[in-house]
Amino acid sequence: MSVKILAIESSCDETSASVCVDGAILSNIIATQAVHEQYGGVVPELASRAHIQQIVPVVDTALNKAGVQLSELDAIAFTQAPGLIGSLLVGAQFAKSIALVQNIPLIAVHHMQAHVLANLIPEDRPEFPFLCLTVSGGHTQIVRCDSPTQLSILGETRDDAAGEAFDKSAKLLGLPYPGGPLVDKYAANGNPKAYAFPKPNIPDYDFSFSGLKTAILYFLQQNTKENPAFIEQNMADICASIQHRIITILLDKLKKAAQDTGISSLCIAGGVSANKGLRAAFEEMGRKEGWKTYIPAFQYCTDNAGMIAITAYHKFMANDFAPLTTTPSARAIW
Incomplete structure (x- = not known):
């Protein structure tokens, strides 16, 4: 049976979505927020608003590029911690909504663990x-x-x-x-x-x-x-x-x-x-x-959903799922 997972990353100022099928990353779409450049750093409120604007088109593009429909998903993953709480909430609530509507498991991923496991994406791992x-x-x-x-x-x-x-x-x-x-x-x-x-x-x-x-x-x-x-x-x-x-x-x-x-x-x-x-x-x-x-390749070094997807795949294989009541955290929960 093929395992198809949609992953969402929204911990800071990149809105990203990725589709993983049997451990292979088929798409990794990243939308960067240029609005912060004029302030010399990330403005949390502006980041949250940008995520709300970008998450639907980013997810849609990731699914289309991978050739996967929402109804075909076996699970959906999101970044739980750490990060900007407002930004994390956008990704978490979006993922929960899809999990509820599609009746599929929810997978909570630690952002820093995902960075480590980005090294498992290429064949030469x-x-x-x-x-x-x-x-x-x-x-x-x-x-x-x-x-x-x-x-x-x-x-x-x-x-x-x-x-x-x-x-x-x-x-x-x-x-x-x-x-x-x-x-x-x-x-x-x-x-x-x-x-x-x-x-x-x-x-x-x-x-x-x-x-x-x-x-x-x-x-x-x-x-x-x-x-x-x-x-x-x-x-x-x-x-x-x-x-x-x-x-x-x-x-x-x-x-x-x-x-x-x-x-x-x-x-x-x-x-x-x-x-x-x-x-x-x-x-x-x-x-x-x-x-x-x-x-990792450059696209998997900065914040991206590909690393969330590969981590979610391994958690799926270990039956490590999260309840719909799971909440994001700004602090690192290791």
Whole structure:
């Protein structure tokens, strides 16, 4: 029997729908909300309204592209947590309505677990167990994955996420939102060792980026005081140096976790895994250490319903369903 699942992602500012059939992603439609660019960040109320406007056409497009009718679905999945509560509610209520009308099971998916399992979408996928460095605007974690339903956090950030460090640095440099990709773009033409930024001394596999953000702020304040054109004249080198430090912080922890656990299959996931500098350094580390490395395609790195769909498929096979009374949560329910 073929298993057809519709998945909805609405945790932040992307409205996305995906159709998964027997573990294969047949469609992954993403509508990005450009309205937030003028505010320099996501405005929760505007995000919720945009989801309401976009969810019907996005779902309709996903079903049509996959060639699947609502009446053919075996289950429907949605992002339960974490995220903006207003945005989550739009996806949750839409999914519940379809589950009720079609009389099909409802599957609640954790957003960060879905980022990890995005690595199971391609045919060339990691074998269990594997470690995944999950890096996004709100989270930074090292996760051990022993099966699609057995995931455990080995380490995570104690304060700010790596993605936030990228975006805040971009804002300090006067770059428009979203600034993280622009830091990556400028860094490609800069010297990563032009400026030395501090590395936090955090034990085990945990991370911290608040101190680095402060150091970057003071560095820019001091240098622009002496030379008002400092940033403009040295943008590429500054971005390359900031990116180099963030990447070394991330990969040093992942390397330690791999050495301590003896796990040689490594993955990265989350929005920041689309960063070209991180992808290149991650693959280089794998070649040097003799480890197998895996990175999702770009469309499965940022928030998308494809990762929700593949996670939902494995939960379906494990009979892990949610009641219609399930409510979304802004906090991470691991």
